[in-house]
Amino acid sequence: MKTEDLLYWAAYAIPFILIPVGASAEKLIEKDPWHWKHFYRGLDLMLTVMGAALANVLDVAKSSVASEKKIQELAITALFVATAMFVLFALSGVHQDWQDESKYGKAQIFWLGIASNFVGIVFSWGFVKFKLEGWL
Numbered sequence: 001m002k003t004e005d006l007l008y009w010a011a012y013a014i015p016f017i018l019i020p021v022g023a024s025a026e027k028l029i030e031k032d033p034w035h036w037k038h039f040y041r042g043l044d045l046m047l048t049v050m051g052a053a054l055a056n057v058l059d060v061a062k063s064s065v066a067s068e069k070k071i072q073e074l075a076i077t078a079l080f081v082a083t084a085m086f087v088l089f090a091l092s093g094v095h096q097d098w099q100d101e102s103k104y105g106k107a108q109i110f111w112l113g114i115a116s117n118f119v120g121i122v123f124s125w126g127f128v129k130f131k132l133e134g135w136l
Helices: 004-031 041-060 068-098 106-134
Strands: none
Touching: 004 041, 004 106, 041 068, 041 106, 068 106
8 A cells, every 4th residue: 555545544534533532522521421412523623624724824835935836725725714614604503503402313413413524524535635636
């Protein structure tokens, strides 16, 4: 297996590591028993992706040589961050609508546990793919 393939697999595993780690951390803070709400990590994944993208700006900008490639990477990163921020706000609305205890059930599990997490995972994978392909 090539090194690049290992990087992809490791990067694609990150969200699946962050979800149970985040759930465990939230469970340790609360005294409630384990519940599906501990695994609603879509917002956390989006914030993680935005942090990585903003750190990428520093990585790209640290080179003292201005080039067209550098400007392109900064522009694509800015577009990625703006898109991620828009999606973060949209996911916040979904969480606001569905987080209420009166809405516990299969629909809440779908919207917050599956759909929201899926969006965070896709953005995480997208950032990794763009970075490893040289777009960011």
